[in-house]
Each structure stands twice: as structure tokens, then as C-alpha cells.
Amino acid sequence: MTATYPTLEQMGITSFDSISRYSLRREVRADVLKVYYRRPSGSFLSRSKKFTFARARTNVPVEFQKTEAWHKLEDTSPILRQALAELQALLQPAEVPAGDDVAAQDTKQQLLADLAHMEQVMKAKLDELRRQIEALS
Structure with missing residues (x-):
């Protein structure tokens, strides 16, 4: 199973069967990925892990940074994109709902x-x- 999710394994995620969901949010100059696990009650294992991916800094005028074009220019980490693709494949339901x-x-x-x-x-x-x-x- 590790060959299927190499990026997640590289990030330290090993219990693929326990992953219940994930969330992605954007902070000022970073993307934050949080992976949630299904754990039995009373378990000492953490219920989530948080990963922060810094965005590249560039010398662009502040006025431009507040525009929509800037947000389209700014690029996310390739590791984050690979991790998201692996998480989507891992959590993709067997039957895709319509609508x-x-x-x-x-x-x-x-x-x-x-x-x-x-x-x-x-x-x-x-x-x-x-x-x-x-x-x-």
C-alpha cells in the first residue's frame, strides 16, 4: 500500500485505513493541510495531523498582491498537490453520487x-x- 501513496508516507502518514477526511485552508503565505483520523474512544493516538506548506515569496508590489490575478499567479507546493491527489484517491467513494x-x-x-x-x-x-x-x- 505504501507504493500507492508515496507522498503521504513521506509526510509521515502511515495509517491510511484510519483516515476519515482532510481539510485545506489558506493562511497568509501558507497552505495548511489537516488530515483527520478515525480513532476509537479512549485512544491515545492523535485525531488529526497538521501540515503547513509555505508559498513562494516574490518581490511584487503590495497593491498587486491584493488582486485576484495575484492569487492565480501564486503557486502551491508540488508536494501539497501530490498529497491532495493521493488523499482524494484514498478517500474517493466507490460509488460517485450524482448531482x-x-x-x-x-x-x-x-x-x-x-x-x-x-x-x-x-x-x-x-x-x-x-x-x-x-x-x-
């Missing part, structure tokens, strides 16, 4: 799941901070 409604519904469900996860993380962090404040009193 845009299904894709929109999947996106909506993914966004709702991400929102619920973020709420849990924020709640846990706030609880931790409150406990620390109480400990100081």
Missing part, C-alpha cells in the same frame, strides 16, 4: 461537524482557564 445537491449537502454536514468540534474545543479550553483562575484564588 450537486449531494455535494452541497456533504459540504454542509462537514461544516456543521467542524463547527460542533470547534465548540467542544473552545468549551474545554474555557473550562481549563476557569479552573486555573480558581486555583490562583
